[in-house]
Amino acid sequence: MNDEKAVYLLLGIENQLTVHYAAPVKNLLYDALQYAAQVERRAKIHLLAPSDLSLEDLKRFRSSLGDVLHFIKYTKDKTHMKS
Numbered sequence: 001m002n003d004e005k006a007v008y009l010l011l012g013i014e015n016q017l018t019v020h021y022a023a024p025v026k027n028l029l030y031d032a033l034q035y036a037a038q039v040e041r042r043a044k045i046h047l048l049a050p051s052d053l054s055l056e057d058l059k060r061f062r063s064s065l066g067d068v069l070h071f072i073k074y075t076k077d078k079t080h081m082k083s
Contacts, residue, residue: 048069050069050070050072050073051072051073053069058070
C-alpha cells in the first residue's frame, strides 16, 4: 500500500517455542496459494477437454501431446482404439 508520501509494508512474524517439523510445509502451502492467486490474476487458464476436440483440432498439435489427447478422446471407443 502506498500514498503520495510513503510506501507501507506490514510484516508478520510467527514465533514458536518448540520445533514444528511441519512449518516448512505450511510455508510452502502459503507460497503456493499466493502463486496460484497471482497466476489467476495474470492470465486466464485454458483447459482442454479431449472429448470436445475434433480430429482437425487434434492434428494441430505438433508434439506427442496430440497423440495423448487423441488416446484420451477415444479411450472408450474400442473400435477406434484397435485401429
